[in-house]
Amino acid sequence: MPIRLLFLLFCLLPSLGNAAALELREDFSALRLASQLEYLTPDEELDFAAASQATGWQPVPGSSLSLGRQPGAVWVRMQLHNRSPRSDWRLLVEWPILDLIELRTLDPASGQWGPLLQAGDHLPLSAWPQATRQPTFPLQLPPEQTRWVYLRLHSEENLVAPMQLLTVEAFDRQELTQRMLLGLFFGAMLAVLLYNASLFLFTGSRSYVWYTVYLLGVVVYELALSGFGILYLWPELGRPAAMIYGVSAIWSFLAATIFVRSFLRIPHYGGWVLWANNLLLGYWLLALALLMLRPHWLYWIGVNLVALLSCVVAVATAISLWRRGNRSAPLFAVAWGFLIFCTLVHVAALQGALPVNPLTLRIQTLGFFAEFVLLSVALAERINSERKARISAQSDLIGEREARLASQQQLLEEQARANEELERRVLARTAELQQSTRELAQANAELTRLSNTDALTQLANRRHCDQQLAQQENEPLAVMVIDIDHFKRINDTYGHPFGDRCIAAVAEVLRHSARRSGDLAARYGGEEFFLLLSGASCEAGAARAEQIRAEVAALQLHYRGTPVQLTISVGLACHDAQGELHMQALIDAADQALYAAKAAGRNQVCRADRA
Numbered sequence: 001m002p003i004r005l006l007f008l009l010f011c012l013l014p015s016l017g018n019a020a021a022l023e024l025r026e027d028f029s030a031l032r033l034a035s036q037l038e039y040l041t042p043d044e045e046l047d048f049a050a051a052s053q054a055t056g057w058q059p060v061p062g063s064s065l066s067l068g069r070q071p072g073a074v075w076v077r078m079q080l081h082n083r084s085p086r087s088d089w090r091l092l093v094e095w096p097i098l099d100l101i102e103l104r105t106l107d108p109a110s111g112q113w114g115p116l117l118q119a120g121d122h123l124p125l126s127a128w129p130q131a132t133r134q135p136t137f138p139l140q141l142p143p144e145q146t147r148w149v150y151l152r153l154h155s156e157e158n159l160v161a162p163m164q165l166l167t168v169e170a171f172d173r174q175e176l177t178q179r180m181l182l183g184l185f186f187g188a189m190l191a192v193l194l195y196n197a198s199l200f201l202f203t204g205s206r207s208y209v210w211y212t213v214y215l216l217g218v219v220v221y222e223l224a225l226s227g228f229g230i231l232y233l234w235p236e237l238g239r240p241a242a243m244i245y246g247v248s249a250i251w252s253f254l255a256a257t258i259f260v261r262s263f264l265r266i267p268h269y270g271g272w273v274l275w276a277n278n279l280l281l282g283y284w285l286l287a288l289a290l291l292m293l294r295p296h297w298l299y300w301i302g303v304n305l306v307a308l309l310s311c312v313v314a315v316a317t318a319i320s321l322w323r324r325g326n327r328s329a330p331l332f333a334v335a336w337g338f339l340i341f342c343t344l345v346h347v348a349a350l351q352g353a354l355p356v357n358p359l360t361l362r363i364q365t366l367g368f369f370a371e372f373v374l375l376s377v378a379l380a381e382r383i384n385s386e387r388k389a390r391i392s393a394q395s396d397l398i399g400e401r402e403a404r405l406a407s408q409q410q411l412l413e414e415q416a417r418a419n420e421e422l423e424r425r426v427l428a429r430t431a432e433l434q435q436s437t438r439e440l441a442q443a444n445a446e447l448t449r450l451s452n453t454d455a456l457t458q459l460a461n462r463r464h465c466d467q468q469l470a471q472q473e474n475e476p477l478a479v480m481v482i483d484i485d486h487f488k489r490i491n492d493t494y495g496h497p498f499g500d501r502c503i504a505a506v507a508e509v510l511r512h513s514a515r516r517s518g519d520l521a522a523r524y525g526g527e528e529f530f531l532l533l534s535g536a537s538c539e540a541g542a543a544r545a546e547q548i549r550a551e552v553a554a555l556q557l558h559y560r561g562t563p564v565q566l567t568i569s570v571g572l573a574c575h576d577a578q579g580e581l582h583m584q585a586l587i588d589a590a591d592q593a594l595y596a597a598k599a600a601g602r603n604q605v606c607r608a609d610r611a
């Protein structure tokens with residue numbers, strides 16, 4: 001038995017990585033998790049045991065776990081060491097629209113796994129570990145012991161998973177506060193909804209109909225996003241509940257597009273605002289149909305990009321009509337602009353660009369509330385304006401003098417309309433010219449990028465590399481010339497398409513190693529690569545070169561099910577900035593070191609004697 005235990009620990013050691021354990025002390029109450037997490041996006045399905053032994057774990061960038069759309073499962077892990085006397089903790093995932101979250105804990109001392117816990121909107125609430133509005137996992141962490149927490153995340157949407165680790169008391173306090181605030185929000189939204197529905201009954205204005213439909217869609221969207229829906233309205237719906245978030249989002253955009261059309265009277269103005277509104281209306285009808293029939297196709301038609309474009313077009317339309325004298329447009333532009341700002345802050349926090357906290361997570365909800373209040377005021381103001389206009393029109397009919405004044409006013413209005421039409425045409429033509437200029441600039445930028453980029457690897461090509469090296473400043477540098485070992489034999493044995501896969505795989509490793517400003521990774525020709533590390537000492541360059549060599553050697557490439565070992569030889573030359581920089585001499589030294597590495601048996605790093 002001791003021999004088996006030692007063997008098990010030996011197998012586990014490589015998989016546990018170098019991440020420092022998060023120490024839970026007696027004064028610990030709550031922590032938002034980001035830098036404490038590592039994630040893995042494997043190319044194949046893994047179970048928990050295989051994931052614990054896998055390589056390639058990466059630290060989470062930014063202040064929140066946000067990896068975009070992932071085709072398969074994503075693994076997340078963290079190491080916890082409990083130095084407090086308490087043993088009961090809560091792991092909170094603040095994104096209830098993830099399809100499936102699976103969690104298990106691992107005792108590294110004994111190699112024993114804890115029970116499997118599952119949550120997500122593809123499961124009924126009764127299958128969750130706790131009946132809460134957001135996935136919440138109880139963690140049993142014995143005092144003075146270490147546990148690894150492994151999570152497997154599935155999502156057909158963009159994978160976003162802000163997390164918190166809390167004590168039971170801190171979780172209860174936080175949940176009570178958030179439920180009170182969200183309850184106030186939904187209560188206020190219900191009041192605004194009923195108010196506008198009643199105004200439709202009294203006025204008969206279609207603007208109130210679409211505004212109420214839009215508001216109702218946002219309420220359902222917020223119910224799904226806040227977790228109140230699965231907690232109170234559809235707890236046992238299971239997998240069909242996952243459609244509610246997408247349906248409510250597209251429903252909201254569709255209703256908002258029709259509401260904008262009616263409220264701002266877009267058909268009356270025509271021009272680009274009308275065809276833009278028509279295009280968006282057709283798009284959201286198509287998106288809603290695809291969501292019902294072929295939901296995976298939504299990503300091919302760029303639904304997220306068009307959602308952002310719809311908001312921008314709505315603000316641009318309001319500003320344009322504001323300039324044309326539309327009295328409802330100013331308040332509409334302010335309301336919609338504030339919502340866009342709040343949404344951008346919310347998305348930036350989820351992407352890790354801004355700190356994740358209760359404000360940034362719920363600021364979009366605040367934006368919706370402010371928008372609905374402002375639009376309700378705008379609708380009410382328009383009723384008053386129309387009523388005053390009718391009274392004024394009736395007064396103008398009294399008396400002969402008033403009739404003449406009304407006739408003159410009509411002539412002035414016709415002249416104003418003619419001026420508006422002329423201004424509309426000028427603005428439309430100006431917009432077309434500006435759009436053409438922007439498209440030409442974008443095409444030129446794309447042409448420049450393509451001319452500087454190697455098509456296979458998406459690294460810099462030889463031409464661009466030489467241009468950058470000619471402008472290199474005199475600073476500490478580490479230069480590597482890298483060549484794939486036995487590449488001709490690989491091409492001859494497995495064919496050129498597989499050889500291209502090998503080149504692309506090595507290029508991906510180099511891309512991850514050249515992320516700092518000033519670093520340069522390029523395909524120098526054929527199977528040869530070039531890597532420049534700016535500001536790097538010779539020791540740091542040697543360590544990075546060895547890391548690159550090891551990562552390439554660890555690549556798992558298969559040809560028709562047969563594993564193919566891929567190695568590289570690296571020639572390294574360094575410049576310490578003490579003397580004048582001779583870039584070509586530095587490259588020649590690295591090239592000679594590469595030949596030395598190949599002569600010494602390949603799959604190794606050889607450093608030039610001097611720079």
